[in-house]
Amino acid sequence: MTPTDSRRSVVPPYLLRAVAAASGFPRAAEAARTALASLALVQTPKHEHLVAPRGVSGTVDRSPQRTISDARGTTTLPGTVVRREGEADTGDVAVDEAYAGLGATHAFWLDVFGRVSIDGAGLPLDATVHYGQDYDNAYWDGSRMVFGDGDDEVFRRFTIALDVIGHELAHGVTQYTADLTYQGQSGALNESVSDVFGSLVAQYAAGQTAEQASWLIGEGLFTDAVHGVALRSMRAPGTAYDDPVLGKDPQPATMADYLETTDDQGGVHTNSGIPNHAFFLAATAIGGYAWQGAGAVWWDALTSDTVTASIDFAGFAAVTVDVAGSRFGAGSAQQSAVQDAWRTVGVLD
Ligand SMILES: [Zn+2]
Secondary structure (H helix, E strand, O other): OOOOOOOOEOOOHHHHHHHHOOOOOHHHHHHHHHHHHHHHHOOOOOOOOOOOOOOOOOOOOOOOOEEEEEOOOOOOOOOEEEEEOOOOOOOOHHHHHHHHHHHHHHHHHHHHHOOOOOOOOOOOEEEEEOOOOOOOOEEEOOOOEEEOOOOOOOEOOOOOOHHHHHHHHHHHHHHHOOOOOOOHHHHHHHHHHHHHHHHHHHHHHHOOOOOOOOOEEOOOOEOOOOOEOOOEEOOOOOOOEEEOOOEEOOOOOOHHHOOOOOOHHHHOOOOOHHHHHHHHHHHHHHOOOOOOOHHHHHHHHHOOOOOOOOOOHHHHHHHHHHHHHHHHOOOOHHHHHHHHHHHHOOOOO
16 A cells, blocks of 8 residues: 555655665664554544634734653653743753754744744644654654654654754645645645745744755755765755665656656655745745745745645646735746746746
8 A cells, every 4th residue: 555644744655665675774674664654554634624814813922832742762642741832951952953943933934924833823833752763754743743763874863954844844834724635736735835934944044045045855864874965955856865775866856757656645755846946946046035035925825815725736836926926016027037937847838
């Protein structure tokens, strides 16, 4: 059966399968088999479909409300609470990175888009660390973030990369806005939106312009044993890793290399390379801080009434061109940059 990636995990099933087959990394192979089995077993979490208020009401608490729990190597959620909002560093690096990462993500959404937490209404941000033994993934389960420690042969701890935390929480934002169906092109858009805003969270925290940003997703997750720099590259999809064990990064950058597959919910982690690259092209053409240019356009699109849950690449691209005109002016340089980006990746004619 095809593993059901309903947990919105950061490591796709094809990558876990490659690690599971690795003979040189017994600990990593065992960890990857466990992570794969958990993907296959889990059912889609059921949540109420909540339509969050677009504006901020005066009664919403604008400060983050973080609670970090420790599963202590088990798979029982949520685990024991180890750090609440306002409490000092614990000295446990995973606890403290998760706390800081949730705070940086909350600050990004509030400062840049005036959105209070992922639902726009101050939803408390909960996370569990030290999930499972050598667990090779991080995921958003519909209500909390869960981080594995990694196996230390292929993957390091999953709290290490701020963009991964931003990516997972962006799945929450998507859940509360366009609610893009996690299958096929709308699923690849769901993944891409998480890479876009995950990268922007990291860029905002570092004060980087589009030119300065690495445009990598999951930089630092791989150990030194891996021939690769990250899970994905928005600048050059398909080049993030090329490794004897993991294989080569399979992401396409353009529609010419679009992957037709039934694996991974119809290639949601592979074909996301195409809208990812369109975003990179638009952001770097516009220049400056990406969250003020292309990021604002993508946010307008995600919250537009014209984006349906099952929208395809071309439909989403058309909405971004439209909202770029609304925000920056019809015929503006920003709108042209967005349109040109989608043409370059072969989504628009
Ligand atoms: Zn994801």
